[in-house]
Amino acid sequence: LRSPYSGGHLEVVVGPMFSGKSEELIRRLTRSLIARQRVAVFKPAIDNRYHASEVASHAGRTLEAVAVPDAQAIRAQLSGQGELLSAAPEGVDVIGIDEAQFFGPELVPLVLELADAGVRVVLAGLDLDFRAEPFGSMPELLARAESVDKLTAICTVCGAPATRTQRLIGGQPARFDDPVVLVGAQESYEALPRAPHRAQG
Ligand code: ADP
Structure with missing residues (x-):
């Protein structure tokens, strides 16, 4: 996958x-870094403070990133108010954001503004929540993007391309009306195709 666009997009x-969303984000941003482009990487912070962190793929690859509580904090970082990143938007060539689905609707005007200002913005995130419903502002971001890549995992039960994320609480599939974000619960996730193949027993 490569970007056919020049200028902001x-x-x-x-x-x-x-x-492989994080893997793909890391791959694209690493290429930019090798080409000596100025790259800023963000991800949502679990707590309310921004701090130095990293984007990590499940396969173990990492890239330095700034964890931020919200989209406003990305704006503050880019305008030089943050300590971790001093570059103004016009000093950044590429901005990468992982777990984009966790940022609120204010991420949309921010990334559009950046793209209009000439920045290449690369977002990675879940398109669907565990109920297979569109996640937050991702539908609008997908609609407004120049480039969309929809990746699949592999279902560990049947081997089919997996397009959805099943949420398990205590090993059992979560109920539709469980909250999308459940802090502190014993939960895990697996990727499944549209027609679920649950292991028996
Ligand atoms: P995402 O950001 O989409 O969650 P990552 O980039 O973090 O994905 O991780 C992708 C990696 O996860 C794969 O390269 C592989 O090593 C590992 N992996 C674990 N479970 C699966 C699965 N069911 N299907 C495909 N890859 C998997």
């Missing part, structure tokens, strides 16, 4: 968990 990489 928006690229979005989506798919279920384990589909």
Whole structure:
């Protein structure tokens, strides 16, 4: 996958968990870094403070990133108010954001503004939540992107391309009305195709 666009634009990489979104984000941003482009990488912070962190793929690859509580904090970082990143938007060539689905609707105007200002914006995130419903502002970001790549994982039960993320609480599939974000619960996730193949027993 490569970008056929010059100048500012928006690229979005989506798919279920384990589909390689973070891997692909890291791959694209690493190429830019090798080409000596100025790259800023962000991800959502679990707590309310921004801090130095990294984007990590399930296969273990990592890239330095700034964890931020919200889209406004990305704006603050880019305008030089943050300590971790001093570059103004006009000093950044590429901005990568992982787990984009966790940022609120204010991410949309921010990334459009950046793309209009000449920045290449690469977003990675879940297109669907565990109920297979469109996740947050991802539908609008997908609609407004110049480039969309929808990746699949592999279903560990049947081997089919997996397009959805199944949420398990205590080993059991979550109920539709469980909250999308459940802090502190014993939960895990697996990637499944549209027609689920649940292991028996
Ligand atoms: P995402 O960001 O989409 O969650 P990552 O880039 O973090 O995905 O991880 C992708 C990697 O996860 C794969 O290269 C592979 O090593 C691993 N992996 C684990 N489970 C699966 C699965 N069911 N299908 C495909 N890859 C998987």
